[in-house]
Amino acid sequence: MLGGGQLGRFFVLAAHEMGYKVVVLDPDRNSPAGKAADEHLCAAYDDMQALERLAQTCAAVTTEFENVPADTLDHLSKFIPTRPNAACVSIAQNRIAEKTFLSDRGFSVGPFAAIRSAADIEAADPSLFPAVLKVARFGYDGKGQARVANVAEAKAAFESFKREACVLEKMLTLDIEVSVVLARDAAGRIAPFPVAENSHRNGILDVTIAPARISGALAAEATEMASGIAAELGYVGVLGVEFFISGGRLMVNEMAPRPHNSGHYTIDACVTDQFEQQVRILCGLPLGDARQHSRAVMVNLLGDLWYSQDAHHAHEPDWSRLFRHPGLKLHLYQKHHARPGRKMGHFTVLGESGDPVIDTAMDARLAIG
Ligand code: ADP
Ligand code: MG
Incomplete structure (x- = not known):
């Protein structure tokens, strides 16, 4: 690994x-x-x-x-x-390569321009503004991104990123964000997990609801697009594809050549989870059954929680408050230090129907935060 x-x-x-x-x-x-x-x-x-x-x-x-x-x-x-191979990883690790690959192969992405110099910003289509400037490499959890209203702000942000290659993306009004995590084996068989609905806070995934509350037609389209991307890449492994839905239209945001945070609900809610699929593919075993057996809401636990009582000293949250809920599964990651913004763990609430699961998850998060 x-x-x-x-x-x-x-x-x-x-x-x-x-x-x-x-x-x-x-x-x-x-x-x-x-x-x-x-x-x-x-x-x-x-x-x-x-x-x-x-x-x-x-x-x-x-x-x-x-x-x-x-x-x-x-x-x-x-x-x-x-698995996955270097070619797939190098596309997914660079936003310019990723967006170029997707749009060349006919997968819908939001309007963007590749920025390698200040001149590229001046030459960019004015309709891209207001926009987000994102460094092409090494950004994560909203880091290496700046919202920019116009060319001058974009140039200032480009300078602050030390003129690293970037993409300039039109700021979209989002109806909702969803993702598809799938497993594709060496023979090209694909096992997609149900579409997940994601909400973010400060650019970091906050809550995932699965299955997503979108129409069957949109869910099928997202699953088909993610599968098509995996097939076009000749991808072998677990792939996470993030989508924007804006004005009722699906657009690919980005992809991750690995299991994905929005797929954590599969650990407790699916017959086979995303990590078992990764083991199966790596070891040449048949894919497992990806069916979801319970409705699920996953809530990320960030390091900020350790500082909610005292901004200067970390205190372990009182997890016992979570265990009041019989359908809640807590997963802590054994990280050495809690830091604000750092993913320290998550919990997943399971149930039979959507709304009570969401209510329980929100109650539980209030109880510790
Ligand atoms: P990261 O690698 O940090 O996950 P993303 O490109 O996925 O970077 O951006 C993080 C979040 O910021 C997205 O999930 C979305 O909520 C918001 N965001 C990013 N780009 C745009 C955009 N072009 N329009 C609207 N919101 C965006
Ligand atoms: Mg993302």
Whole structure:
């Protein structure tokens, strides 16, 4: 496993339950997945000695982190199966490559321009404003993004991003945001999970409701688009595709070459979860049944919660308040330090029908926050 965050940790736990051993590569000594793994290689993603050790000890390699250098995946693929491959990851890790790939292949995306210089901003279609300027690489959870009203603000933001390559996206009025997480195996079979409905706070995923409260026709269209993207990429692994719905129209926002935060509801609400699918694909096993057996609402728990009593000192929230709800499942990620904005855990509320599940989830979040 390349990467040691919570996504890697859930993969390690799934792999262990299924009888496999996992080596994690992550430069952070305290990485959540590294602590759960059979072996933690604490080294940089391009450390040749560490990559050699991975290639020698592992039968296959996957990633939980889209910013792994494509060269690392390319190198490893000479020795062991690499799922997803370097080509897919390098498209998903660069917003210019990603949006260009999608629009070239006929998948609907919002209006955008690739920005490599201040001149590109001046030449951009004025109808893009008001817009969002996003760095093409290494942005996450709303970081590396600035809302800009006009050319002057866009140029100032571009300077503040040290003239890194960016995309300039038209600011859309969103009806709703949804995502599709799917698994695609080496034979091209696809198992999509039900469409998830997502709301964000400060650019960070806050709540996921599954299944999404959208029409069957839109849900089918989103599932078809995500499957089409995976097929066009020749993707092997678990893929997360984020969509905007604006004016009733679906547009792809971005994709993640790995399990996705909006797919965490699958851990408790589906026959097979997104991490078991990742293990199955990596190990050449048949895909599991992706059916959802319970309605689900997932709430992210950020480090801010640790500071809600005292802004200067972290206090562990009183989790016992959550366990009053019999259908609530708590998952903490064993991160070393709570920091504001940092994803520390999540909980999922399960039930038979949508509205009571949403009410319970909102009650539970109030009880700890
Ligand atoms: P990240 O990699 O941080 O998830 P996203 O591009 O998905 O970056 O942006 C995070 C969130 O910001 C989106 O889920 C959405 O809520 C909001 N957002 C991003 N781009 C736009 C846009 N062009 N129009 C409206 N809202 C946007
Ligand atoms: Mg996103």
